[in-house]
Amino acid sequence: MTIDLLKDTGTPLAQQRMSWKEMVGKPISKLDDDAFTRVRIILMNGLELDSLRTKQVALRMNRDARVELAQLMRVEQHQATTINWLIGADHSPLETTIGYEQAAIEITASVAELEPDTYLACAYRYALLEDFDHLYRYSALLDRLEGKDANNIVQGYTDIVPARPTILHHRAPEHDLLRPYDSKAALATKLHAVTLTGAEFQTHDYYMNIGPLYADPLARQLYAEIASVESQHITHYGSMLNPDESVLEKLLLAEACEIWNYAACVEQESNPRVKALWERFLDFELGHLQVALKLFKDFERRDPAEVLGNGRLPDFIKFKSHREFVRQTIARETSLRKDGTQFVNERDEGRSSTAYRDAVNADGSPSSAVSETYSWTPGTELMRADLAA
Amino acid sequence: MEATTPGHNRTGAAVSPSEIQRMQDAVNTLSPPTPISTRQFDTERLAYIADADNVGSIPPPASLVKGTLKKGLARLKGVSPNLFLDKLGERIAFERTGTRLYDALISKYLALSNAEGDVLPPAESVFDAAGLPGEAPASAAGETPLETLRRIRAEELGHFRMLCDSTTQLGGDPTAQTPCADVIATASMGLVQVISDPRTTMAQSLNAILTAELTDNAGWELLEELAEEAGQSDLADRFSQALGAEQEHLAIVSGWLRTLVTDEAGTPAV
Known part of the structure; x- marks a missing residue:
């Protein structure tokens, strides 16, 4: 499957209608489907929601494209619904949380390997070690x-061990920022940043919604703590995005990003029913790109090739276990810290982060408390032979 | 509807031993086992419990609001009127939700019987299997399973309405949500999830209803005792009758479940 962003037209926007029953189909099986089917569902829901978010911002900032934006958003809304409703109701919110962290780990690891910009690749690895640690805390x-x-x-694909401890993730806001890519950056670089920003946004919003559903006080604390870190991650990834891009350029990238990710899902999906959905939505997104291309040409009077290059899609995210890459990253970079936009050694961490951390951890660390002495054991720690009955 | 059969379940350590070994290698390197302590978890719980507000208050009796508490709750002996109202509210909530659970269970039964024919035996035939003393009640005689399900549903609704009347007689407000009503509804959330899920089988749904009926039986026993202790013999009689009906529901649900898992394994009902 070779897609040309500048030539493939997909399904015309006017033909993209879905009934409520089409949106609410059969969910996946938590027990039988592959973990990476869930990972793809989580990712694509996040990207649909971020595509909506980008368009809502565009609506506030652009008079010319209002009608097209409204039309596009209606379809994106229904795509997001169709995808998110694939998660079965037997997932407890905490089990879905484990799925979110696995998605963050394996997708970020793949992007870190694909990213051609060495500084941004380091930034992906940096946050990877934090989401990896979240998986351990939530597993406890x-x-x-x-x-x-x-x-x-996680079905054996992703290790459940600590990395950079969550207690150390809390940085002063000025140290969450990164240097943005510039207009000449590779299309891959731009799509990576849009993808991770959308994924983190979704994770943050999910934790903010389900955190209060817990009765247990330490669970409520843990979600409060990690939701705050996910908010930092939105800033971390969001600050990679070039702030000099026009709104319509961002729209173009958002559509290209969805195409790139749907195409990766189509290529790697193991569930035939879900694969058919990815194929359908890939065609929808190619139709959306047609609208974005026209807006870009009509109102910006620019050649889309300035943004999309030759129209070929970059290498896809690999939906597979990145165990060895993650282990190497843990060994080499757990001690990295931030000072402004720079990655530094522990001793050089921005001082305001220390003061901030002291304040938020003043009454204890939920992530440390919940995982005190925790070692993942198959079948839960109650299976451990040394546990007194 | 599909039978629950062996398949490609991907959970558990035995599915991918080599991957699990690598996970354990990572654990041994990065978080090696030490004696388990959940002290900090426990400490947080204790601190929050000590400092917690309650989930809410018991609504004051309507007659108390009007300032004319001459009958009803004022005549209760030996039992806290507020506690009695709270427990009445709990049963009101449970019977109301129970009616809705049976609505969902009847849908599941109809879908299954439309596709597969009747998979449940008549209720009167399961009494021996349920191990209950005595004969099958007359109410079950000659009933089809669907008629039995609809009768049980009607009895849940009847209990709900009887409780509403009892609460009103005592000066309470049957439409208010008491703390125990709120808590039992929280506890029941999983039952609603199981029975309303199109993927769950009749046997899995009956298992969830069994949980409800067991709780319901214990709830009616307690309420009857409270009414006796409070000197409310009329109420105690009504509650005793409801308990009898609930005991029958429990026996039927339990019997159906036992029949399905012993005789129908591998069918879409199980």
Whole structure:
């Protein structure tokens, strides 16, 4: 499957209608589907929601494109619904959380390997080690609150161990920022940043919605703590995006990003029913890109090739275990810290982060408390032979 | 509807032993086992419990609001009127949700019987299997399973309305949500999720209803005792009758479940 962003037209926007029953189809099986089917669902829901978000911002900033933006958003809304409703109701919010962190880890690891810009690649690895640590903390909560093994969600693909401890993720806001890519950056670089920003946004919003659903006080604290870090990650990835891009240029990139990711999903999906959905939505997005291309040409009077290059899609995200890459990154970069937009050694961390961290951790660290002495064990820590009955 | 059969379940350590070994290698390197302590978890719980507000208050009796508390709750003996109202509210909530659970269960039964024919035995035939003393009640005689399901649903609704009348007689407001009503509804959320999920089988749904009926039986027993203790013999009689009906529901649900898992394994009902 070779897609040309500048030539393939997909499904015309006017033909992209879905009924409520089409949107609410059969969910995946938590027990039988591959973990990476869930990872792709989580990713694509995040990208649809971010595509909506980008267009809502565009609506506030652009008079010319209002009608087209409204039309595009209606379809994106229904695509997001169709995708997100694939998650079965037997996932507890905490089990879905484990899925979110696995998605963050494996997608970020793949992007870090693909990213041609060495500075941004380091930035991906940096946040990777934090989402990786979140998986460990949430796994401890799942074990100790619900009595469940997180491996039944990650299915052996992703290690459940600490990395850079969550207690150290809390930075002063000025140290969350990164240097943005510039207009000459590779299309891959731009799509990577748009993808991770959308994924983190979704994770943050999910934690903010489900955090209050927990009764347990430490669970409520843990979601409060990690939602705050995910908010930092939105800033981390969002600040990669070139702030000098016009609104319509961002629209073009958002559509290209969805195409790139849907194409990757089509190529790698193991569930035939879900694969058919990815194919359908890939065609929808090619139709959306046609609208974005026309707006870009009509109102900006610019050649889309300035943004999309020769129209070929960059290498796809690989939906697979990145165990060895993550292990190497843990070994080499766990001690990295931030000072402004720079990655520095522990001793050179921006001082305002220390003061900030002292304040938020003043009454204790939820992530440390929940995972005290926690070692992941198949079947939960209650299976451990040394545990007194 | 599909039978629950062996397949490509991807959970558990045995599915991918080499990957699990690598996960354990990572654990041994990066978070090696030490004696388990959940002290900090426990400490947080204790601190929050000590400092917690309650989930909410018991609504004051309507007659108390009007300032004319001459009958009803004022005549209760030996039982806290507020506690009695709270527990009445709990049963009101449970019977109301129970009616809705049976609505969902009847849909599941109809879908299954439309596709597969009747998979449940008549209710009267399961009494021995349920191990209950005595004969099958007359109410179950000659009923089809669908008629039995609809009768049970009607009885849940009847209990709900009887409780509303009892609460009103005592000066309470049956439409208010008492703290125990709120808590039992929270506890029941999983039952609603299981029975309303199109993927769950009849047996899995009956298992969830069994949880409800067991709780319901214990709830009616307690309410009857409270009414006796409070000197409310009329109420106690009504509650005793409801308990009898609920005991029958429990026996039927339990019997159906036992029949399905012993005789129908591998069919779409199980």
